[in-house]
Amino acid sequence: xxSIKYNKxxxxxxxxxxxxxxxxxxxxxxxxxxxxxxxxxGINWECINRPFYMIKEPHSHNxxxxxxxxxxNMLDIFDFQAEIELYLGEERExxxxxxxxxxxxxxxxxHCPMNFxxxxxxxxxHKIYLSPKYTRDVVKE
Numbered sequence: 001x002x003s004i005k006y007n008k009x010x011x012x013x014x015x016x017x018x019x020x021x022x023x024x025x026x027x028x029x030x031x032x033x034x035x036x037x038x039x040x041x042g043i044n045w046e047c048i049n050r051p052f053y054m055i056k057e058p059h060s061h062n063x064x065x066x067x068x069x070x071x072x073n074m075l076d077i078f079d080f081q082a083e084i085e086l087y088l089g090e091e092r093e094x095x096x097x098x099x100x101x102x103x104x105x106x107x108x109x110x111h112c113p114m115n116f117x118x119x120x121x122x123x124x125x126h127k128i129y130l131s132p133k134y135t136r137d138v139v140k141e
Contacts, residue, residue: 022052032132049122055112058139063131067103072122081120
């Protein structure tokens with residue numbers, strides 16, 4: 001028996017225009033606000049295949065966020081041939097990401113700039129946030 005009773009729990013319309021001109025291929029994006037009415041979860045997936053500054057201004061959010069950096073080879077996500085500069089905290093402590101990594105950013109935690117400095121092979125970047133809507137509070141200098 002084929003039923004569509006739970007069809008509301010499936011979402012396939014993920015393709016979006018990239019928010020950064022340097023990302024030239026469509027991204028996949030899900031927002032709990034748009035898709036499931038205030039679900040406290042959002043995620044996007046971007047294939048990064050060349051260096052660029054993604055975010056220049058330090059900011060925070062009123063929700064927890066996770067940043068995931070993975071190798072773009074789906075047969076080996078640990079094949080990571082890139083270098084990302086990520087600044088953390090109000091004092092802007094520099095961290096170099098050069099292997100598959102997940103970064104936890106608690107609500108209110110200042111982070112960025114974020115620079116995809118070196119990309120020898122494409123990587124997959126995920127932004128995961130525990131809020132129905134993605135918003136930023138830019139830190140004034």
